[in-house]
Amino acid sequence: MKYSLILLFSILLSSAFAQQKQFTVDERGKYVHYEVVETKVGKDSLVSRAERFIKSNKKSFTKSTKTDSSVTSNGKMIIDKTILVASHPSGEVNYVFNFEAREGKYRYWITDLEYIPYNRNRYGNYVATTNIATPLEKAPGKLSAGTWKDILESVYSKATSLGENFKKTLATVQVENQPKKAQSISTKKW
Amino acid sequence: MKKLLSAIFGMACTTCALAQETPTSPLEFSGSVDTYYKYDFAKRPNIPTSFVSDHNSVSLGMLDLVLKKKTGKASFVGEISFGPRGQSQSIPDAAANGSSFHIQNLYVNYDFSDKFAMTAGYMGTFIGYEVISPVGNFNYSTSYLFTNGPFQNAGIKATYKFSDKVSLMAGLFNDWNLYSATRGVSSVGGQLMISPVEGWTAYINALTGADPYGYGTIVDLTTSYQITKAFKLGLNAANYDMADDAGGYAGVALYPQVAVADAVTLGLRGEYFKNKDVGATPGTAYTGLTLTANIKSGGLTFIPEVRLDHNGDKPFLNKTGGAAPNAGQFSLAAVYAF
Numbered sequence: 001m002k003y004s005l006i007l008l009f010s011i012l013l014s015s016a017f018a019q020q021k022q023f024t025v026d027e028r029g030k031y032v033h034y035e036v037v038e039t040k041v042g043k044d045s046l047v048s049r050a051e052r053f054i055k056s057n058k059k060s061f062t063k064s065t066k067t068d069s070s071v072t073s074n075g076k077m078i079i080d081k082t083i084l085v086a087s088h089p090s091g092e093v094n095y096v097f098n099f100e101a102r103e104g105k106y107r108y109w110i111t112d113l114e115y116i117p118y119n120r121n122r123y124g125n126y127v128a129t130t131n132i133a134t135p136l137e138k139a140p141g142k143l144s145a146g147t148w149k150d151i152l153e154s155v156y157s158k159a160t161s162l163g164e165n166f167k168k169t170l171a172t173v174q175v176e177n178q179p180k181k182a183q184s185i186s187t188k189k190w
Numbered sequence: 191m192k193k194l195l196s197a198i199f200g201m202a203c204t205t206c207a208l209a210q211e212t213p214t215s216p217l218e219f220s221g222s223v224d225t226y227y228k229y230d231f232a233k234r235p236n237i238p239t240s241f242v243s244d245h246n247s248v249s250l251g252m253l254d255l256v257l258k259k260k261t262g263k264a265s266f267v268g269e270i271s272f273g274p275r276g277q278s279q280s281i282p283d284a285a286a287n288g289s290s291f292h293i294q295n296l297y298v299n300y301d302f303s304d305k306f307a308m309t310a311g312y313m314g315t316f317i318g319y320e321v322i323s324p325v326g327n328f329n330y331s332t333s334y335l336f337t338n339g340p341f342q343n344a345g346i347k348a349t350y351k352f353s354d355k356v357s358l359m360a361g362l363f364n365d366w367n368l369y370s371a372t373r374g375v376s377s378v379g380g381q382l383m384i385s386p387v388e389g390w391t392a393y394i395n396a397l398t399g400a401d402p403y404g405y406g407t408i409v410d411l412t413t414s415y416q417i418t419k420a421f422k423l424g425l426n427a428a429n430y431d432m433a434d435d436a437g438g439y440a441g442v443a444l445y446p447q448v449a450v451a452d453a454v455t456l457g458l459r460g461e462y463f464k465n466k467d468v469g470a471t472p473g474t475a476y477t478g479l480t481l482t483a484n485i486k487s488g489g490l491t492f493i494p495e496v497r498l499d500h501n502g503d504k505p506f507l508n509k510t511g512g513a514a515p516n517a518g519q520f521s522l523a524a525v526y527a528f
Contacts, residue, residue, distance in 0.1 A: 081220075081528075083219055083220075083528055086216065086217050086218065086219030087216060087218065087219070088218040088219060088220040088256075088258070089218075119325070119326070120220060120256065120323070120325055120326065120527070121326065122313075122314035122315070122316075122321045122323075122326055123267060123295055123297075123313055123314055124256045124258060124267040124268075124269045124294070124295045124314075125258070125267065126218075126220070130389070130416050130422075131388050131389040131416055132389075132416060132419050140452055140453075141451060141452040141453050143452070143453035143485070143486060143487040143488075144452055144453050144486065144487070144488070146488055147488045147489075
């Protein structure tokens with residue numbers, strides 16, 4: 001009985017923590033995924049690595065601007081709707097990715113998140129059928145509340161994942177990709 | 191023979207090797223289900239456009255299932271439907287007594303580059319504003335332009351994207367709405383897409399060659415413009431001329447839609463449609479006005495609709511079965527997309 005109560009308490013606690021996984025808001029009232037990271041990497045290297053991250057994800061990022069200590073880029077993430085094990089795109093979220101570096105630390109934040117729904121077109125492909133984007137902060141009506149909650153959770157998860165990948169890139173020494181030499185076997189010596 | 195087998199084996203190995211280097215998307219699965227109730231004011235099926243046929247009956251639309259997969263630059267789409275809208279009321283399956291199913295899309299696509307792609311198979315037609323799937327339409331009933339135009343085209347087409355604002359498609363097709371050609375690959379078609387400003391897209395389409403009635407040429411303009419966040423305007427205009435003055439049709443439909451709440455949009459379809467003269471037989475003209483609401487909750491869309499049609503030649507029926515110039519109906523549909 002005691003163990004059952006502990007188990008029940010653990011489940012409730014974990015679900016309570018799960019519910020806390022949501023965006024915080026900035027001073028403008030906009031959702032933001034914000035993080036400050038301490039590092040031993042120099043400022044110039046950080047900016048260079050941030051640029052590398054943007055370039056290596058060119059399908060996700062469009063136009064970028066750069067200064068000697070910052071990089072800003074417009075990004076897009078595709079939101080999927082999952083049915084059992086299969087899924088399909090249900091919309092896209094456009095956002096602004098900001099990065100600033102100082103000696104010994106950097107910060108990045110993802111904000112200005114706006115959702116554009118996809119619809120299936122006549123060829124069976126999911127495409128944006130409107131250019132009207134809805135800010136994620138806008139509370140939907142009761143009829144769409146459930147769908148909106150799913151979208152928010154999915155965006156939060158993808159923004160967190162994007163942040164983790166970004167941090168990995170900034171912690172990694174840049175190595176130029178050199179073409180690997182094809183392995184060859186000498187048939188003369190044996 | 192050995193050389194041939196070696197060549198095939200070599201090609202297969204190369205294909206596998208190339209395939210391993212390209213990213214693979216997960217299998218996409220989606221679809222829809224729809225059902226409706228319709229009450230015709232003449233108490234009998236009356237308006238001769240596609241689908242929504244049954245009077246005073248809770249009736250079925252179709253179950254539509256779509257699979258898509260992309261591996262590197264190659265992809266396929268397979269879409270199949272079951273139910274009256276996708277079986278007995280679809281053109282290919284009606285010819286087979288409506289007893290099996292209807293392929294909506296079955297094609298393969300290869301992206302040679304970000305700009306150039308080729309597609310081959312059986313595809314939803316590139317002509318017109320409305321489509322078979324209720325998920326793709328705002329109104330639940332369909333227009334005369336939709337009913338009389340092509341539903342699907344089997345063929346091979348190439349699309350070149352000059353930019354996000356301009357693309358061009360050209361292709362060779364079988365006769366309309368057939369899984370396999372009866373008169374060979376007998377049609378040539380093309381589509382110019384332009385997007386002059388953000389939110390406005392226009393398609394200028396042309397298709398000439400064999401059709402279910404003979405040979406003819408159809409020219410079509412399909413466009414929609416999201417003018418404000420709440421207001422969208424769509425337009426479809428088409429002209430179809432059959433060879434040897436054997437008739438054809440011309441028409442225009444306007445689709446204004448206004449979002450009155452987050453989940454509620456009201457829309458009107460106003461249509462003028464004329465069948466052309468065939469020899470000494472004069473053509474006949476229809477006008478139609480359809481008021482539709484879309485009420486969305488998650489994947490479900492409720493579609494209440496009132497439709498009033500007019501034709502001075504009295505092709506409709508009244509309550510007693512006599513000829514009438516006007517016809518009207520109310521319908522309530524539920525469409526679930528997943």
